[in-house]
Amino acid sequence: MTAYKLVIFDFDGTLADSAPWFISTLGGLALKHGFKQVSRQEIDMLRGKPSREIVRYLGIRFWQMPVIAQDLRRQSAQVAGEIPLFAGVPRLLRDVKGAGARIAIVSSNGEETVRRVLGTSAGMVDHYVCGASLFGKAAKFRALRRTLRLHPREVLSVGDEGRDVDAARKAGFTSVGVTWGYATEAALRVAGPAHTVHKVEELAALVGGTE
Structure with missing residues (x-):
């Protein structure tokens, strides 16, 4: 677990x-x-x-x-x-669920779009928090945590940009920066995530506590 x-x-x-x-x-x-x-x-x-x-x-x-x-x-x-998932993402989501964690997607993109790109993997996501926000991603993070009555230490946030790391920090969550997205690895490291991963497969090990 x-x-x-x-x-x-x-x-x-x-x-x-x-x-x-x-x-x-x-x-x-x-x-x-x-x-x-x-x-x-x-x-x-x-x-x-x-x-x-x-x-x-x-x-x-x-x-x-x-x-x-x-x-x-x-x-x-x-x-x-026409937008693909990164290789290994469906298995990653299955592994996260198998480790006993719930999954949320927090994105400025629309929920219908996110679901369509996920395809058959969409059902593994427990919570969709999508669309524009006047108060930013950190506010979405905090609202979701309060709704689920979780302690900040019980939440792991995964993103590919410095703003994802900053939002996690403001919400008190442990952050993971992935190096295959929009930002460079150097930019991610400046933002200071708790963990930096280079492969999708590393995330499942991190969530499962095997790293």
Whole structure:
């Protein structure tokens, strides 16, 4: 059995390999919403930057962010059937459940989109906390923990960006940074997760307490 009663996963870049689609969509979003178009080299550079610096570099104004996020969710819903999971994710979710933990997905993406990408694995998720939030991911984390009446030490949070690590820290959760997502490993380490993993298979061992 695991020491964690709940494992929270970010979705895009953590369970779903959506970065190629996002990169292909970025130019159109830039034209539509009037922020800076970037080259592939610039995208690679931005992967090593915190979210606030990325937004500043792209020239996105604060008031634009909800509109851009809504547009991105809409477009993501249209191609949900084409976005793959990372290899090993269905087995990972089965292993987490087998270790005795509940699973939650906390994402700014829409729940219907998340379920479609997960496919037959969607039923293994106990709690979906999806969509936009005025108060950020940490507020979603805290609300979910209170609803489930868990101690922060009983929750493990898994994500691929510094903001995921920051949200976990604010909520008092143990954080895991995965290196196969949007942010570079160096950027993740600056954020300071409790654990950094390089393979999907490592996560199941971590949850099960075998590492």
